[in-house]
Amino acid sequence: MFYSLQYRYKKWRLKKRAAKTPLKALLDTSGIDTTQSVSDTRFLVVDCEMSGLDVNSCQLLSIGWVVIENNRLVNSSSRHLLIHADRGAGDSTRIHGLHDASIAGAKSAASVLTLLIKQMVNSVLVFHHAPIDIRFLQKTAYENYRCPLLFPYLDTMALEKRRLAMQGKHEGLRLAQCRERYGLASVTQHNALADARATAELLLAQISHLGNADKLLLGRLDLRC
Amino acid sequence: MVAETNDVQNFLASQALFQHLSQENLEYLSNNIYVAYQKTGGQIVPENNVKPVGLVMVRSGSLEIRDAGNNLIDRLSTGDFFIPRILSQAPESVAVRVLEDCLYYELSDAAFQSIKANDNDISRLCETYSRTYQVIPEPSTTPAKKATFTETYLDETVQGYMTAPAFCASPNITIRRAAQLMTNNKISSLLITEDEKLVGIMTDRDLRTRVVAQGIADTEAVSGVMTTTPYCVDVKCRLHQAQLVMMSSGIHHLPVVENDKPAGMLCMSDIMRANNIEPLSLTRSINNASTVAELSGVAAKMPDLVIKLIERDTRPYEVGEIITSLSDALTRRLIRLAENEFGKPPCSWAWLAFGSQARQEQMLGSDQDNALIFSNDATAEQQGYFGKFALFINDGLDACGIHRCPGEIMACNPKWRLTLQGWQKTFSYWIEERSPKALMHASIFFDMRPVAGDRDLVDSLRDYVLQKAKTNTIFLALMTDNAMQHSPPLGFFKQFVLEKDGDHINTLDLKKRGTISIVDIARNYSLSAALSEVNTIARLQAMETAGVMSRELVASLIDAHEFIADLRLKAQGVKFRDGDTIDNQLDPKSLSPLVRHQLKEAFNLVRQAQMAMKARFGAGVL
Numbered sequence: 001m002f003y004s005l006q007y008r009y010k011k012w013r014l015k016k017r018a019a020k021t022p023l024k025a026l027l028d029t030s031g032i033d034t035t036q037s038v039s040d041t042r043f044l045v046v047d048c049e050m051s052g053l054d055v056n057s058c059q060l061l062s063i064g065w066v067v068i069e070n071n072r073l074v075n076s077s078s079r080h081l082l083i084h085a086d087r088g089a090g091d092s093t094r095i096h097g098l099h100d101a102s103i104a105g106a107k108s109a110a111s112v113l114t115l116l117i118k119q120m121v122n123s124v125l126v127f128h129h130a131p132i133d134i135r136f137l138q139k140t141a142y143e144n145y146r147c148p149l150l151f152p153y154l155d156t157m158a159l160e161k162r163r164l165a166m167q168g169k170h171e172g173l174r175l176a177q178c179r180e181r182y183g184l185a186s187v188t189q190h191n192a193l194a195d196a197r198a199t200a201e202l203l204l205a206q207i208s209h210l211g212n213a214d215k216l217l218l219g220r221l222d223l224r225c
Numbered sequence: 226m227v228a229e230t231n232d233v234q235n236f237l238a239s240q241a242l243f244q245h246l247s248q249e250n251l252e253y254l255s256n257n258i259y260v261a262y263q264k265t266g267g268q269i270v271p272e273n274n275v276k277p278v279g280l281v282m283v284r285s286g287s288l289e290i291r292d293a294g295n296n297l298i299d300r301l302s303t304g305d306f307f308i309p310r311i312l313s314q315a316p317e318s319v320a321v322r323v324l325e326d327c328l329y330y331e332l333s334d335a336a337f338q339s340i341k342a343n344d345n346d347i348s349r350l351c352e353t354y355s356r357t358y359q360v361i362p363e364p365s366t367t368p369a370k371k372a373t374f375t376e377t378y379l380d381e382t383v384q385g386y387m388t389a390p391a392f393c394a395s396p397n398i399t400i401r402r403a404a405q406l407m408t409n410n411k412i413s414s415l416l417i418t419e420d421e422k423l424v425g426i427m428t429d430r431d432l433r434t435r436v437v438a439q440g441i442a443d444t445e446a447v448s449g450v451m452t453t454t455p456y457c458v459d460v461k462c463r464l465h466q467a468q469l470v471m472m473s474s475g476i477h478h479l480p481v482v483e484n485d486k487p488a489g490m491l492c493m494s495d496i497m498r499a500n501n502i503e504p505l506s507l508t509r510s511i512n513n514a515s516t517v518a519e520l521s522g523v524a525a526k527m528p529d530l531v532i533k534l535i536e537r538d539t540r541p542y543e544v545g546e547i548i549t550s551l552s553d554a555l556t557r558r559l560i561r562l563a564e565n566e567f568g569k570p571p572c573s574w575a576w577l578a579f580g581s582q583a584r585q586e587q588m589l590g591s592d593q594d595n596a597l598i599f600s601n602d603a604t605a606e607q608q609g610y611f612g613k614f615a616l617f618i619n620d621g622l623d624a625c626g627i628h629r630c631p632g633e634i635m636a637c638n639p640k641w642r643l644t645l646q647g648w649q650k651t652f653s654y655w656i657e658e659r660s661p662k663a664l665m666h667a668s669i670f671f672d673m674r675p676v677a678g679d680r681d682l683v684d685s686l687r688d689y690v691l692q693k694a695k696t697n698t699i700f701l702a703l704m705t706d707n708a709m710q711h712s713p714p715l716g717f718f719k720q721f722v723l724e725k726d727g728d729h730i731n732t733l734d735l736k737k738r739g740t741i742s743i744v745d746i747a748r749n750y751s752l753s754a755a756l757s758e759v760n761t762i763a764r765l766q767a768m769e770t771a772g773v774m775s776r777e778l779v780a781s782l783i784d785a786h787e788f789i790a791d792l793r794l795k796a797q798g799v800k801f802r803d804g805d806t807i808d809n810q811l812d813p814k815s816l817s818p819l820v821r822h823q824l825k826e827a828f829n830l831v832r833q834a835q836m837a838m839k840a841r842f843g844a845g846v847l
Contacts, residue, residue: 072331073260075233182262183326185285187232194232201328204262 007225011150021145022114025121032124032152034219038207041218043068044119045126045203047196048133055135059083063112064193065119066200068126071213073200080193081115082106110144113137117149124223125153128175128199152225156202159222163206178202182209233258233330236284240304244818245346257336260284262328269321269329279337282306286327292317300324308351310334346819350826383467384460386496387481389489393418396425396448400436403427403447414478416487417451423487425451428478457482458491465543468496472508472550511554517621520558524625527551528801531589535798541790542762545586552582552627556595556676559621563614570614571607573600575678579634583674584744585760586790589797590807592628593619594669596641598648598682611642634669645682652690656700664707667700671748674759691755698842701753705842708745709835713828714738721813721825729810735796736809739789742831743782746838750774753842761786782834785827792816792824 011027018024032041046065052058060083067077084106116137127133130153141149160178164171171177175198176186182205187198207213210220234255237243243251259276263269269281269288288301290312298319301307312319341348393416394406407415407429417425427447435450436443457480458467471479477493507526514520527548534544560576579594581587597611615636623629636642643651652670655663671690675683694700714722714733723731733739747764750756754773758764762783769779796811813821 070259071261075231075258075260075330076256078231182264183286184328189232197232201260201262204260205264205326205328208262208264208267 007150014147014150017147018145021147022117023141023145023147023149025117026150032122032218034217034223036218038213038216038218038221039071042123043126043200043203044123045196045200046116046133047127047192047199048136049192050132050136053132055139058136060109060112060136060140062106062192063116064191064196065116066193066196067119067123068200068203071204071207073197073204078193078197079115079119080191081112083109083112109140113140113144120149120151123151124218125151126199126203127153127155127157128178128195128202129157129173130155130224150225152223154203154221154223156199156206158224159203159206162222163209175199175202179205182206231255233260236330240282240818242282242306242347242350242819242822246340246344250340250344254332254336254340257333259331259333260328261331262326263323265323265326267323269323269327277334278309278331279334280306280308280332281321282330282332284328284330286323286325286329288321288327288329289324290319290321292319308337311351350819350823382460383458383462383464383479383481383491384489386464387460387489387491388412388495389481391416391480391487391489393487394427394447395419396446396451398447399444400432400441400447400450401443404432404443412490413492414490415447416480416490417447418487421486423455423457423480423482423485424448425453426455426478426480427451430477455480459483460488464496465546467491469546469550471496473553475512507551508554511551511558514558515562517559517562517624520555520562520621521624521626524551524555524627527626528589532798532801535794541787541794542586542760544794545581545584545588545790548587548589548591549582549585552587552591552622553578553676555622555625555627556618559618560677562621563617566617567610567614570678571610572603573679573682574598574603574611575680575682576618576636576676577683578674578676580669580672582676583672583759585674586740586744588794589801593622593630594634595619595636595676596634597636597643598678598686599642599644600679600682601644601646603644608642608644611636612639615642632669645686648686649689652686653693656690656693656697659699659703661707664703667704668707668745668748671752672759687757691752691757694752695755701749701842704745704749704752705838708742708749709839711737711742711745712835713742713831715825715828715832723813729808732810732812734809735789735793735811739828739831740786740793742835743786743789746782746831746834749838749842778834778837781830785830788823788827792820 014023015027018027044065044067046063048060049062049064050058051061062080062082064078064080066079067074134153138148141147156178157173157175160173160181164173171181175195179186179198179202182202184198184201184205187194207216207221210216234251237254237258238246238251243254246254259278283301283303283305285303287303288305288307289297290299290301290307291297292315294317299307307321312321341351392406392410392412394403396417396419398406403415407413407427414426414428416423417427425448427450431450431452435441441450456470456474456476458470460481460483462481467479467481471477471491471493479491480487481489481491507523507530510523511520514523530551531544531548534547539547556576556578564570575598577583577596577598579596581591582594597615599608599611619629619635619637629635634641655667655670671694673683673687716722721733723733744761747761747768750768750773751758751764754768754771756764756767756771758767765774765779765783765786768774769776792811793809796815797807797809800807813824816824
């Protein structure tokens with residue numbers, strides 16, 4: 001078990017509060033172990049688009065995700081969900097191309113989160129630069145369930161940073177820059193799903209460079225929680 | 226969820242293999258794709274223990290496939306694919322190694338099989354693919370493609386079009402009785418049989434020319450005026466072949482036999498009915514022309530005819546046969562006109578066709594390659610007659626659009642008017658001399674066919690040449706080297722190598738780099754086994770029968786030849802319609818991705834066949 005004492009404490013503390021929410025499913029994490037092989041692990045690669053970076057004034061606009069099983073990106077698992085926003089999308093539309101009109105027909109943050117939680121069960125989440133996405137996900141969870149999410153995750157940016165540090169290099173860590181080092185083509189379209197897929201491909205490349213996925217232990221991947 | 230076509234689906238849609246699929250099918254494929262990555266130096270073992278993999282397609286990076294002896298079999302880059310099942314069935318174990326960090330898509334086997342079963346193009350591509358790994362494909366379960374117009378006409382056997390049963394009579398009946406039989410049955414020809422065997426034919430024309438015009442009494446037996454041992458074809462003979470027999474021998478009634486017994490009669494009108502086919506009427510106009518000017522007027526219609534044939538999707542070798550039969554008819558007619566002009570030739574002679582006309586593979590824009598051969602006893606004076614004779618014919622053909630040979634390989638050139646002995650000497654010189662010029666000549670002259678005159682002369686020459694060439698391994702090795710100069714235009718990673726300069730910049734020369742290579746291969750093997758066939762397809766088939774080339778390779782080469790020739794023909798058709806000069810160039814950008822992919826496969830196969838040829842004959846130089 002890799003779960004830290006802190007994690008177990010959080011889990012214990014949450015148990016009561018989460019019991020009546022969809023979050024309950026996440027409390028059972030028996031499917032994940034640091035000694036299992038990477039091939040045997042289900043990864044859920046997630047990318048969020050927000051109206052800005054400030055968690056207090058901005059909100060989630062869309063979530064894209066894709067599943068990796070058997071060390072393969074499962075194409076049919078790709079999802080791209082738009083979230084209904086109270087305030088207009090504002091300035092960030094210029095980056096994400098999400099217009100108020102298309103957001104208007106989107107789902108509520110709560111229902112999107114419920115769908116995401118279903119996917120999170122017994123999976124390791126993957127982000128490229130995790131802190132911001134997680135902050136927004138936790139905020140959404142708290143607003144809807146008065147309870148934070150609890151999940152193991154890894155960060156492809158952190159993985160890359162560690163790899164570069166071991167090689168004594170300081171190079172760019174943006175998604176496109178990381179992908180380029182593995183011979184992965186640049187992604188032309190930018191939305192939550194395209195970026196989640198791009199991140200997933202990056203993870204596959206990183207795993208391949210670490211060793212044989214059938215023998216590589218999950219613990220080697222700098223798992224966090 | 227947002228409805229959108231994802232990146233994988235867009236990529237698949239742009240690939241040769243899948244671009245023709247419907248949106249629905251693409252979505253199905255896309256949902257069954259698994260993306261994987263392998264770093265440089267790694268191996269791809271597509272035996273996914275959970276789901277079997279039907280097809281692996283490279284998204285980025287590159288792979289190479291090597292056999293157990295570490296010989297390179299194939300290199301793959303973006304958009305290229307391999308079929309794991311075929312690799313694992315290959316006679317030698319093969320390994321797939323990553324040359325450059327590679328992101329690849331795995332298509333689940335279930336999805337691959339289902340798309341293959343429902344799509345002819347994909348299943349056909351997989352068959353050609355498995356041939357490159359020498360695996361006999363599993364019998365295809367796909368329903369046969371709907372017959373196109375061409376197939377309905379040209380693939381039809383004579384059985385469906387002949388008049389059956391045949392009207393037969395004994396050779397002992399009187400001419401009057403025969404005429405009555407024909408009148409009563411409203412037929413224009415009568416088959417004469419003895420013990421159910423075909424012995425002769427009696428036609429309306431025979432009654433006119435051999436009975437009435439000669440003043441023979443109608444009480445005589447029919448056997449005296451009938452045509453004995455007439456041309457005939459088997460019931461299984463294809464219609465276009467029967468048509469060629471009729472055209473080349475100038476007859477209008479062709480008996481059809483089954484196991485030597487008369488089964489029916491095929492008339493010119495039956496063929497007309499089958500297809501109001503213009504080659505026939507054109508041949509007739511050619512045979513009726515009485516001046517060169519008239520002939521050239523008729524010949525001017527040839528390109529239009531070819532365009533029509535192309536539009537009807539006629540197979541390239543059939544188009545070649547039809548064009549050749551028309552130039553043969555033109556040549557024969559010109560010879561007749563020359564005879565009228567200069568009198569009958571004073572000695573035994575034959576008109577020889579070389580190159581594409583000999584192989585019956587002429588296309589629009591082919592030029593003349595011809596010569597004359599005389600019997601050994603022809604005196605210098607007798608030979609002198611042919612100077613004007615040949616010039617008349619060469620000029621006549623030129624006027625008809627079959628242009629003079631730039632290399633002066635024409636009968637009007639005294640160098641190419643020789644006795645049988647003279648020709649034998651010349652060929653011996655070419656076979657033994659080993660100069661580049663001799664080799665160039667060899668590749669033109671070794672394809673020869675008599676068009677008019679005494680066939681025996683040509684047959685003896687051919688036998689002599691074949692015996693001579695067969696035993697000369699050095700000559701074969703040099704011919705092989707020569708043939709290797711026309712290499713298929715594929716570079717590293719199977720990219721097309723395009724012409725770099727001149728008018729044809731950025732195009733492919735389908736003749737020089739495609740069909741000619743196959744023609745060369747067929748010629749060399751035929752020479753080595755002393756096979757007398759001249760047509761490339763016929764040569765390949767004879768090579769298989771003689772056991773000098775494997776069945777798989779022959780089948781693949783025939784396919785490749787037909788495919789490349791077809792593209793060349795279609796491109797020529799387009800150029801003709803646009804009023805451009807007709808050449809053999811093709812801009813690969815004008816092809817659909819699937820055709821481009823198939824063309825690469827075809828070129829690849831030609832290259833493999835060239836390698837095999839080099840291995841077989843190349844040693845002669847050492």
